[in-house]
Amino acid sequence: MKAKTTYLKGKSIFIVSIIVIAITVLTVYITGINYNRSITSNFYLSLSIIGATLFLFMTYGLYKGIGLIDNFPAFKNFKLKESITSSSGFTDFPEIAIAEGILGILISIVLWIAMSIAFTLLLIFLEAFFWFSLFILLGMLYWVFFRALKLVFSKVKQTKNNLLLSVKYALSYTALYLGWLFAIVYITEQLR
16 A cells, blocks of 8 residues: 655745744844854854754655645736836926915915825825735745745655655755855855
């Protein structure tokens, strides 16, 4: 009787990875309070923690023969009705001559209230745009992360129940996925 393959959901893996990154940031911050480490040292420490976690996860998944299921919602049919760049742009505002005296003060107060409302609406729009951009960025990160792990776990047929081969593949993919970040930081540090 053939053993049933265990599948992990992509959405769950992404949520766990966000939690791991948050815990890493907190660990580096809390351990760095009493020490005066440089940003480079903190970066190396963070990448080392994430790399060790990624290596252990991939080794375990490759050894146990885990597969991935993409259950993140698809947004292929999502379209904006009109993009911001295709709008006609800003129009020239007419100059308003305000009378002097009480009438001028009242008109100034009304214009001040109207401009406050306009700026409040603009800030609400910018906040919505910010959250939409953050949502798109997280979606892109999920896609890249999921595709990368899908590539790793495509080797499951070869590595299942073979610890040495699982460690070899996990180590090479961890070096591939995080090595370039270490290299960039190292080169930047040497060029200073």
